[in-house]
Amino acid sequence: MSAPLVDGRVHVRAPGKLNLFFEVGDVQEDGYHDVASAYQAVSLYEDVWASPSDEFTISISGSVDVSGVPADDRNLALRAARLVAKKAGYRGGVHLEIVKHVPVAGGMGGGSADAAAALVACDALWGTDLGGPQLQQLAARLGADVPFALMGGSAVGTGRGDQLSPALAQGRFDWVIVPAEGGLSTPDVYRRLDELRTHPDIAPASQVPVVATGVLQALRSGYPVALAEHVRNDLQAAALSLRPDLATALEAGLDYGALAGMVSGSGPTLAFLTADPPAALEVQILLSAAGHHALHVHGPVPGARIL
Structure with a gap:
């Protein structure tokens, strides 16, 4: 296959x-580290737009700062395209145009x-018809979060986070997110967590990580108040240790009426769970008035899809 x-x-x-x-x-x-998420x-x-090309090239723009995003084979999307080509025996290339809105x-x-978008786009562009299971296998080779970006919705991830099981979630959950200037390196955050855990008060549990039953029950119920009681991120202490400035915004969101607030993943983005869309709008407005860049989002939504 070449054209x-x-x-x-x-x-x-x-x-x-x-x-x-988490x-x-x-x-x-x-x-x-083994995780449960x-x-x-x-x-x-x-x-992501995929266009025919003789070579593998990429261009990157967006509403967020993309200056630190690699435009070579370090980029996960370009690596994804090469994986699809190798799997399908395709001998051409592709140009990927990426417009980013996620911090x-x-x-x-x-x-x-x-x-995830590149996997789906190249599969469609080249007519390779690999199908969901094979794309998921390729996704798992690219990182723990790529299989979930393909799946979307709500899910439980175990192992390194890539062993996924769909989680039933009813209704809609409204969040206000506050992106922070400057990113945090995930390896740096994990290393800091390991350093903090040398203190006996925050040493990890000895058992295999599991998602709390209360989280799954809250997702099934569709009640944000129930979910707020169980949100948790073990990486939060490490992220705040590396970026203590985030604590002020975290406290502000809770003061402004959020049901719960936390560092998202390895940070530094903050996420605030709210009761409903009007409550999210109020928290967003108050955080914005206090000088924070705040966005209202909701979930769950589908994974990577062709438009």
Whole structure:
């Protein structure tokens, strides 16, 4: 196979994510951690257009600062395209145009969403028809969050976070997110967590990480108040240790009426759960008036889809 089977461009949109619950086990011999996460895809999206090309190239723009996003083979989306080509035996290339709206290095999986979108877009552009299971296998090779960006909705992730099981969620959950200037390196946050855990008061539990039953019950009920009682992120202490300035905004969101507030993933984006759309609007307005960049999003939403 050498020529694209679809003329023109393919446009795919993939969502960012929030970790509603994130329990981190102790560091393993290989330096990684087992985790248990409850993911929710939210209405802040990455857009990827795939066009026929003889080579693998990429262009990046967006409503967020993209200056730190690599435009070479370090980029997950470009690596995703190469994986599809290798799997399908396709000998051509592709040009990926990425328009980013998820904060870069913000703990919301924007790069993973790009990769998921690239998998779907290249599969459609080249007519390779790999199908969901094979795309999920390729996604797992790219990182723990890429399979969820393909799936969307709500899910439980275990192992390294890529062993996914869909989680039943009713209704709509409204969030206000506050992106912070400057990203946080995920490896740096994990290293800081390991340092903090040398203190006996915050040492990790010895058992395999699991998602609390209360989180799953709250998602099934569709009641934000119930979910607010169970949101948790083991990486939050480490992220706040590296970025103590985030604590002020975190306290402000709670003072302004959010049901719960937390660092999203490895940070530094903050996420505030609210009771309903009017409550989210109020929290967004108050945070904005206090000088914070605040966005209202909701979930769950579908994973990577062709538009």
